[in-house]
Amino acid sequence: MSRLNISRVGSGWTIIALVVLHISAAHAQAPSHAPDTIAARVLACASCHGAQGEGTNDVYFPRLAGKPAGYLYNQLIAFRDGRRRYPPMNFLLEFLPDAYLKEIAEYFASLRPPFPQPAVPELSKDVLARGEALVRFGDPQHGVPPCSACHGPNLGGMEPAIPGLLGLRASYISAQLGGWRYGTRTATAPDCMQIVAGSLTEDDVKAVAAWLSSHPAPSDPSFAPHGSLPMPLACGSEPN
Amino acid sequence: MPRAQRYWLPILTCALACGWLLASAITADAQQQTAPANAALIAKGEYLARAGDCIACHTVREGKLFAGGLPMKTPFGTLYTSNITPDPQNGIGNWTADQFYRLMHDGRFPDGGLVYPAMPFGSYTKVTREDSDAIYAYLRSIPAVQQRNRPHELRFPFDNRSLILGWRTLFFKQGEYKPDPDKSAEWNRGAYLVEGLGHCGMCHTAINALGGSSDSDAFQGGLIPMQYWYAPSLTSNKEAGLGDWGIDEITQYLRTGVADRGAVYGPMAEVVYNSLQYLNDEDIRAMAVYLKTLAEGTPPAAAAAPMATSESSLLVSFGKSIYDRECALCHGANGSGAPPHYPPLAGNQSIQMSSAVNAIRMVLNGGFPPGTAQNSRPFGMPPFAQRLSDDEVAAVVSYIRTAWGNRGDPVSARQANELRSATLN
Numbered sequence: 001m002s003r004l005n006i007s008r009v010g011s012g013w014t015i016i017a018l019v020v021l022h023i024s025a026a027h028a029q030a031p032s033h034a035p036d037t038i039a040a041r042v043l044a045c046a047s048c049h050g051a052q053g054e055g056t057n058d059v060y061f062p063r064l065a066g067k068p069a070g071y072l073y074n075q076l077i078a079f080r081d082g083r084r085r086y087p088p089m090n091f092l093l094e095f096l097p098d099a100y101l102k103e104i105a106e107y108f109a110s111l112r113p114p115f116p117q118p119a120v121p122e123l124s125k126d127v128l129a130r131g132e133a134l135v136r137f138g139d140p141q142h143g144v145p146p147c148s149a150c151h152g153p154n155l156g157g158m159e160p161a162i163p164g165l166l167g168l169r170a171s172y173i174s175a176q177l178g179g180w181r182y183g184t185r186t187a188t189a190p191d192c193m194q195i196v197a198g199s200l201t202e203d204d205v206k207a208v209a210a211w212l213s214s215h216p217a218p219s220d221p222s223f224a225p226h227g228s229l230p231m232p233l234a235c236g237s238e239p240n
Numbered sequence: 241m242p243r244a245q246r247y248w249l250p251i252l253t254c255a256l257a258c259g260w261l262l263a264s265a266i267t268a269d270a271q272q273q274t275a276p277a278n279a280a281l282i283a284k285g286e287y288l289a290r291a292g293d294c295i296a297c298h299t300v301r302e303g304k305l306f307a308g309g310l311p312m313k314t315p316f317g318t319l320y321t322s323n324i325t326p327d328p329q330n331g332i333g334n335w336t337a338d339q340f341y342r343l344m345h346d347g348r349f350p351d352g353g354l355v356y357p358a359m360p361f362g363s364y365t366k367v368t369r370e371d372s373d374a375i376y377a378y379l380r381s382i383p384a385v386q387q388r389n390r391p392h393e394l395r396f397p398f399d400n401r402s403l404i405l406g407w408r409t410l411f412f413k414q415g416e417y418k419p420d421p422d423k424s425a426e427w428n429r430g431a432y433l434v435e436g437l438g439h440c441g442m443c444h445t446a447i448n449a450l451g452g453s454s455d456s457d458a459f460q461g462g463l464i465p466m467q468y469w470y471a472p473s474l475t476s477n478k479e480a481g482l483g484d485w486g487i488d489e490i491t492q493y494l495r496t497g498v499a500d501r502g503a504v505y506g507p508m509a510e511v512v513y514n515s516l517q518y519l520n521d522e523d524i525r526a527m528a529v530y531l532k533t534l535a536e537g538t539p540p541a542a543a544a545a546p547m548a549t550s551e552s553s554l555l556v557s558f559g560k561s562i563y564d565r566e567c568a569l570c571h572g573a574n575g576s577g578a579p580p581h582y583p584p585l586a587g588n589q590s591i592q593m594s595s596a597v598n599a600i601r602m603v604l605n606g607g608f609p610p611g612t613a614q615n616s617r618p619f620g621m622p623p624f625a626q627r628l629s630d631d632e633v634a635a636v637v638s639y640i641r642t643a644w645g646n647r648g649d650p651v652s653a654r655q656a657n658e659l660r661s662a663t664l665n
Binding site: 042047048058097 | 301302510513570582608609611617618619620624626627663
């Protein structure tokens, strides 16, 4: 798996290097043709998500690279069809067919750019400890399962559709959990994340977001194979 | 006919014992002849429903086909499109072909009630009875959906349907398309599709304060209310007039969404995605032939006005530095692009026209041309709203509107700012 990843990273950077070379040449003169690569086709994504899907400085725009393709595909469909609301994304995807969205999802899932430096936590040690406890053990009294139960012990996600949780900023994580609590982000029923997020308090959300965003990425960022983690809740996006 | 024959023939076979096999053969034969005729009519109706782009308004995303319920924001309030499936309670299950034609042709419900002109019956009135019947047959063949129609939410006084009478007096001219005998059959077919089912005039003819448009302004372009996209004139070569385009370029543009002169974005991407990509070669070509003649003979844009003030030349030189950094990668330092996927900016009509709305919106929001059968993996233009300030957007748009012999006017930071909050979809 890791060898495969390395070769993917290598070929990804080669493509980028070629694109950059091509682009530099184009500076003086117009490009004669658009490069027939998926990287060039989805350059529209790069201004917010980075050329390799690694994310940008904007704290609300997530890393896409290395999330399972099924998860990315579900999000692309949900944005296109308006079930997940974010007008700039809804607008961009509105007239793109399923097969292309699948290809885009697979492309970003295959990339492995380096993770960003984890955030320096701004909240107290107690809050971070609460965040870590929720991530690793959940809050059984309030019906909150641990994040790691479905997102994996190394939080890299599980195929086909459970995303990794590292390399994301606190603002993005809290905005998504908030979106689920208030119904502006929904997934295919049964919408397990709506149940989980609905059981969290605002302080829980802050604590989880602070801990996840400041936790260093694992050395092996790969996701768990499909069905390898027994899930505590039924999820429409992750059929068993 | 099949029903009568079905009952009658078996009775006959009782009387004529040895005729049974023969009669069955005849029945089967008759049914075989009927079924393909219906299937052909339904298929024709489905095709015409595509040409009319019914799906764009009568189906919501992830909703049931033609069950309606799409909110349509208008300056007068929100309308909700209706269920046009064969459901007897909520759809057109109890309608006759006559009643369906009356709606298409005269904008009236079976009970005589007036239809709001958001339904383009002002265009559909040109559709022939034969084509209306085919669409009716198709809509009757799709699954019925029990979904109630949502009441409109219109502000006073627009919630009073009798006001539509006034609108109709001013703006509605009933009548099927009358072919022009001096023009070719192909031109007439194109005119029939563009003016009728295609209802192109709904966007490409300006809407006035009363929500109407007049014949003398037909296809002269206008800002689409509530959407903040400018639908360019089809009659002027200074805008989207196609007088200078080759027929093949126009057909490629309409069919695939991208062509050597530019690509479709915004509301036109919807039209190509849901409607035009499905039309056959003859019809797309006929539309191209007609559209080309709409603008033929109009003068090209006047020579570029020299930049008047030092202020605007500062703006443009600032714009050039942004262009070279952010745009030249794909569109080339000389604005020639790499068509069809990187549209040219030099000489591109949609960039130079008097309204700068579309150019500003493209820079702010980016966009993908529609993913069509012949361009299923379109190249996307990145959004720059989060990256460029209002001043930078104004500068770079001013630059592309005036560089390389382009003849547009510079735009202001205020114009850029106003479009940041425009509805995206």
